Amino acid sequence: MSVGTEPWGRMGPSDSFHQVGIAGAGAWGTALAQVTARAGRKVLLWARESEVAEAINRDHENPVFLPGIRLDPGVRAVDRPVDLWSAEVLLLAAPAQYCRTVCRALPRSPAPVVICAKGFEQETGALLSQVVAEERPDVPLAVLAGPSFAAEVARGLPAAVTLACADEALGYALIRTFGSQGFRPYWTDDVIGPQIGSALKNVLSIASGVVMGRKLGENARAALLTRGLSEIMRLGDAMGGRRETLMGLSGLGDLMLTATSLASRNTSLGAALGEGRTLGDILAERRTVAEGVWTAKSMAGLADRYRLDMPIARAVAAILHESADLDETIAALLSRPFKAED
Numbered sequence: 001m002s003v004g005t006e007p008w009g010r011m012g013p014s015d016s017f018h019q020v021g022i023a024g025a026g027a028w029g030t031a032l033a034q035v036t037a038r039a040g041r042k043v044l045l046w047a048r049e050s051e052v053a054e055a056i057n058r059d060h061e062n063p064v065f066l067p068g069i070r071l072d073p074g075v076r077a078v079d080r081p082v083d084l085w086s087a088e089v090l091l092l093a094a095p096a097q098y099c100r101t102v103c104r105a106l107p108r109s110p111a112p113v114v115i116c117a118k119g120f121e122q123e124t125g126a127l128l129s130q131v132v133a134e135e136r137p138d139v140p141l142a143v144l145a146g147p148s149f150a151a152e153v154a155r156g157l158p159a160a161v162t163l164a165c166a167d168e169a170l171g172y173a174l175i176r177t178f179g180s181q182g183f184r185p186y187w188t189d190d191v192i193g194p195q196i197g198s199a200l201k202n203v204l205s206i207a208s209g210v211v212m213g214r215k216l217g218e219n220a221r222a223a224l225l226t227r228g229l230s231e232i233m234r235l236g237d238a239m240g241g242r243r244e245t246l247m248g249l250s251g252l253g254d255l256m257l258t259a260t261s262l263a264s265r266n267t268s269l270g271a272a273l274g275e276g277r278t279l280g281d282i283l284a285e286r287r288t289v290a291e292g293v294w295t296a297k298s299m300a301g302l303a304d305r306y307r308l309d310m311p312i313a314r315a316v317a318a319i320l321h322e323s324a325d326l327d328e329t330i331a332a333l334l335s336r337p338f339k340a341e342d
Contacts, residue, residue, distance in 0.1 A: 015169075016176035018042060021087025021111070023102050025052050025077060027150035027288065029093030030066045032116060034154045036091075036178040037074035044084055045077045053077035065288065069154045081105040089177065091116050091144070092132070095289045096199075099128050103135035112140040112170060114163075118198040119291040120298035125305070127195050127239075140167060142174055143191055145198035145250035147257035149264075153183060160184040162250035164191045186249060193245030196236045201255040202292030203299050203316050204228035206270035208259040210319075210326070213274020224312065225259055230342060231310045235299075238306040266292040279320060297321050311336065 020036050022029050025047035033045045047053040055063050056077035060070055084090060085107040094102045096119025103113075113136060115128045124131075132141050146161030153159050163185035165171035171187045179185050188194070204225060211221045229252060236246045245251060258264045262271060269290045272282045279293070300317035303310040315333055318324035 015173045017088040017173065018177075019086055019088045020044070020091065020177065021084035021089070022046065022091040022093055023081065023084065023106060024092070024094035024117075025049075025056070025062060025065065026093065026095070027062075027065045027154075028116060028148075029091070030056075030062045030071070030075075031148075031150040031154040032091055032093055032144075032178070033075045034069075034071055035156075035180065035183045037072035038156070039178050039180050039183075041074075041177060043075050044087060045075055046081055046084055047077050047079055050079045053079040066150060066154055069151065071154075082107055085109065087111055089114065089174065092128075093117060096120065096128060096291055097122055097294055100131050100135060103132055106136075108136075110139060112142060112174070114142045114144050114174060115195075116144045117291075118145060118195075118202060119295045120195075120199050120302075122294045122298050125298045125301045127192065129191055129195060140170055141165075141191075142171060143194050144185065145194040145254065147249060147253045149257065149261075151263075156182050158182050158184070160186065160249055160253075162186055162188055162194045162245070162248060164188050164194045164245075164250070166191055188245055188248075190242045190245040192239055193236055193241030194250035196239060196241045197232055197246045197251030198254050199291070199295050200228075200232045200235060200299060200313065201251070201258050202266045202290070203296045203313050204231075204255060204292075205259040205264050205266035206273070206290070206292045206296070206320070207312050207316050209262075209264075209267040209270020209272070210274040210330075211270075212262070212267070213271035213276075214326070214330070215274075216330075221260075225255060228259075228312050229255060231308075231313055234308045234310065235302060235306070238308060239302075265290040269293070273319065273326065292316070293320055 019042045022033050022045045025045050033043045037043045089112050091114045093116040096117040142165035148159045175185045262268045296317040299313040315329050
């Protein structure tokens with residue numbers, strides 16, 4: 001998809017956006033608001049919950065989704081999507097399954113949309129870039145992905161991410177908009193690869209957590225993640241993502257972070273499953289979203305559509321959505337025929 005149309009095609013080497021709207025005041029949306037305000041931009045953060053918006057404006061803190069972190073005074077929260085009408089660029093940070101609904105709610109404007117959620121649309125199996133293109137066909141889009149725990153980003157700890165945009169001038173204008181010494185986006189024109197890597201790594205992180213919870217050992221976890229990376233590559237090849245992208249920040253880098261730390265929502269959910277808890281009980285205790293739960297079903301469907309060998313993604317989908325027995329599923333993975341490494 002080319003977005004090198006006017007006025008984006010005329011952007012110069014020092015251009016950036018000064019008014020940024022962010023849809024979604026969860027942990028990641030709030031962290032993005034923080035780094036964008038630190039970069040000197042005017043930030044409007046749309047919170048679906050009015051109490052969250054009030055707390056951010058009154059106390060400069062998001063006590064529900066990012067507690068204990070004082071926010072830059074330049075972050076102003078709103079509780080109506082129409083209030084983002086003045087934004088020159090819109091960051092879409094709501095959970096993936098709400099992407100279409102949020103797109104429809106946002107004010108109609110020519111502002112570029114940056115997809116910051118990680119996942120596929122469960123109902124259709126569509127990439128989020130496809131969802132945005134369907135809902136806002138005349139708007140340039142970009143994708144932000146990579147290894148980035150929200151709390152660390154919000155505190156100003158160093159992080160590097162991928163900014164994918166088909167239009168190089170627009171991509172670098174976006175990088176200059178919210179990039180800083182502590183938050184370093186790297187540009188690519190591969191818009192598909194980062195979406196695949198950032199979505200499938202959440203599914204693999206649940207599997208990694210199961211290995212932790214079941215106490216199967218570090219050898220098993222290293223093997224699982226290496227074979228899981230092969231599944232990312234297969235899906236990337238099938239859907240048009242580039243392997244060099246998937247070996248970068250938004251593929252291997254994101255997998256390394258998310259699948260090796262219990263600070264990850266997906267890994268901690270998998271660990272709880274591995275310890276014998278039910279998915280219903282785990283989700284009932286959480287207000288935050290573990291995207292891998294919903295992405296797993298999409299991954300299994302895509303494996304069928306493209307006739308791909310993706311046993312780990314299929315196994316996670318079966319455990320989460322088909323009530324597959326955990327030990328039997330692990331045994332089936334370990335009983336697969338020996339073959340050459342690919």
